[in-house]
Amino acid sequence: MPSATDISDFLAAEFPQTKCRVDAVGGMSATVRHEVGPHELRPGGTVSGPVLMTVADVALYVAILGEIGIVPLAVTTNLNINFLRKPPADRAIVGVCKLIKVGRTLAVGEVALYSEGLPEPVAHVVGTYALPPDRPR
Amino acid sequence: MPSATDISDFLAAEFPQTKCRVDAVGGMSATVRHEVGPHELRPGGTVSGPVLMTVADVALYVAILGEIGIVPLAVTTNLNINFLRKPPADRAIVGVCKLIKVGRTLAVGEVALYSEGLPEPVAHVVGTYALPPDRPR
Amino acid sequence: MPSATDISDFLAAEFPQTKCRVDAVGGMSATVRHEVGPHELRPGGTVSGPVLMTVADVALYVAILGEIGIVPLAVTTNLNINFLRKPPADRAIVGVCKLIKVGRTLAVGEVALYSEGLPEPVAHVVGTYALPPDRPR
Amino acid sequence: MPSATDISDFLAAEFPQTKCRVDAVGGMSATVRHEVGPHELRPGGTVSGPVLMTVADVALYVAILGEIGIVPLAVTTNLNINFLRKPPADRAIVGVCKLIKVGRTLAVGEVALYSEGLPEPVAHVVGTYALPPDRPR
Numbered sequence: 001m002p003s004a005t006d007i008s009d010f011l012a013a014e015f016p017q018t019k020c021r022v023d024a025v026g027g028m029s030a031t032v033r034h035e036v037g038p039h040e041l042r043p044g045g046t047v048s049g050p051v052l053m054t055v056a057d058v059a060l061y062v063a064i065l066g067e068i069g070i071v072p073l074a075v076t077t078n079l080n081i082n083f084l085r086k087p088p089a090d091r092a093i094v095g096v097c098k099l100i101k102v103g104r105t106l107a108v109g110e111v112a113l114y115s116e117g118l119p120e121p122v123a124h125v126v127g128t129y130a131l132p133p134d135r136p137r
Numbered sequence: 138m139p140s141a142t143d144i145s146d147f148l149a150a151e152f153p154q155t156k157c158r159v160d161a162v163g164g165m166s167a168t169v170r171h172e173v174g175p176h177e178l179r180p181g182g183t184v185s186g187p188v189l190m191t192v193a194d195v196a197l198y199v200a201i202l203g204e205i206g207i208v209p210l211a212v213t214t215n216l217n218i219n220f221l222r223k224p225p226a227d228r229a230i231v232g233v234c235k236l237i238k239v240g241r242t243l244a245v246g247e248v249a250l251y252s253e254g255l256p257e258p259v260a261h262v263v264g265t266y267a268l269p270p271d272r273p274r
Numbered sequence: 275m276p277s278a279t280d281i282s283d284f285l286a287a288e289f290p291q292t293k294c295r296v297d298a299v300g301g302m303s304a305t306v307r308h309e310v311g312p313h314e315l316r317p318g319g320t321v322s323g324p325v326l327m328t329v330a331d332v333a334l335y336v337a338i339l340g341e342i343g344i345v346p347l348a349v350t351t352n353l354n355i356n357f358l359r360k361p362p363a364d365r366a367i368v369g370v371c372k373l374i375k376v377g378r379t380l381a382v383g384e385v386a387l388y389s390e391g392l393p394e395p396v397a398h399v400v401g402t403y404a405l406p407p408d409r410p411r
Numbered sequence: 412m413p414s415a416t417d418i419s420d421f422l423a424a425e426f427p428q429t430k431c432r433v434d435a436v437g438g439m440s441a442t443v444r445h446e447v448g449p450h451e452l453r454p455g456g457t458v459s460g461p462v463l464m465t466v467a468d469v470a471l472y473v474a475i476l477g478e479i480g481i482v483p484l485a486v487t488t489n490l491n492i493n494f495l496r497k498p499p500a501d502r503a504i505v506g507v508c509k510l511i512k513v514g515r516t517l518a519v520g521e522v523a524l525y526s527e528g529l530p531e532p533v534a535h536v537v538g539t540y541a542l543p544p545d546r547p548r
Binding site for chain 2 (some may be wrong): 013014015016017018040042043048049050051053054057074075077078079080081082083115
């Protein structure tokens with residue numbers, strides 16, 4: 001199975017816009033970290049919702065790649081996000097994904113999103129990816 | 138109630154990063170349009186998921202502002218997106234929001250997202266905003 | 275494609291507990307009606323949430339069967355419900371489903387749930403069914 | 412804060428139809444158990460989806476009551492369920508809820524649903540309850 005470095009290299013090609021760094025992957029889980037840029041803030045000094053969704057989507061993708069290998073054809077089919085607290089502007093967003101199921105054609109996982117260093121999640125996501133059914137296994 | 142121009146002006150201040158244009162608002166609905174930039178694409182020439190989520194979030198917000206007036210304190214609490222088809226890279230994304238309920242403290246709406254000029258939606262969103270309960274009415 | 279009567283007969287076998295009646299099906303849509311029984315009420319005289327979820331799930335299933343034929347292997351994979359208003363105890367629940375996509379392996383639709391005779395929906399559902407990919411077509 | 416017995420007694424009055432037993436509550440979590448009856452099965456010997464949704468909804472409600480006290484006015488506003496595996500007909504359904512946030516007006520939690528004695532969840536739920544903002548605290 002691919003390492004965090006393998007997946008980081010793949011992401012840099014697949015999602016060139018993403019600034020997410022892969023901190024850990026394996027064992028049906030992944031942790032990614034996203035440094036927040038000034039154009040990702042909202043008035044009042046909070047991180048915009050789409051940035052949180054992006055980090056969650058990447059965390060899910062990384063966790064799945066950690067299980068099935070680097071398969072570029074995996075695509076998100078459903079993502080459900082609950083926004084819980086306003087993330088402060090000056091902290092990175094950390095996404096901690098735990099996969100709930102990796103089946104033949106669908107993978108489901110949840111992601112807790114944190115402002116780095118704070119204990120309470122700022123958002124919670126559950127997402128589904130469609131997997132290529134004839135992938136190598 | 139605010140016009141499309143009023144809301145566009147407000148968005149330009151509130152979401153300075155957004156490139157969404159307000160095409161129509163009123164009657165519990167809104168239509169917004171987002172020109173896709175090169176950094177919003179994914180390999181294979183499709184629009185990234187977070188761009189779709191952003192357009193849906195803005196469409197919901199615009200439709201709500203059209204009902205309750207320009208209230209900067211409205212915040213998304215839940216957003217559920219189903220990705221349906223790959224949006225081609227060379228078309229703007231159009232979000233058509235219909236509000237389902239505008240209550241005292243919550244508003245719920247759905248958004249169909251289209252690649253401009255194509256008949257089938259590329260994604261479908263349902264979202265909830267928390268409204269300030271003591272807003273002027 | 276099957277008629278409303280064909281699908282009603284199938285449901286009576288497949289979901290023997292359901293009291294849903296198929297009022298209309300076809301054209302990527304379906305309407306079902308559920309007479310509320312005394313054991314489906316909550317204190318305060320409202321219909322319980324799981325009854326609403328059941329009616330939505332049946333409406334989705336009926337609409338899908340109307341498109342792909344009677345395929346007992348279709349199963350719900352995701353269902354997202356927003357509860358909007360308390361349904362009064364003395365009115366049937368009507369579910370109006372519109373399918374958004376019927377693909378090869380997934381179908382997605384939305385359902386507006388009404389208390390019969392009242393104009394505003396009591397709940398809104400978006401759901402996904404997994405379809406058998408090798409079904410006859 | 413109320414005990415598991417207090418909440419069981421309240422549920423027996425509030426949800427007289429529910430057969431859920433409260434196994435544990437407290438510390439932002441709850442475990443409930445639902446014995447499956449013959450009328451809750453689907454052809455093929457699996458538990459119907461609405462039964463799973465009901466158990467999840469009760470688990471969330473019990474966990475919330477464990478935090479805020481017995482407040483009958485709490486109502487579900489959103490529930491998102493992913494169905495993961497077919498639950499066998501002959502095992503009770505166990506719902507394990509962990510609350511993610513209990514705020515002033517909204518509480519959000521997740522529920523893993525299991526067939527008793529099996530390690531993998533059969534479904535996963537995230538739900539939101541609206542709380543009465545002027546409850547005693």
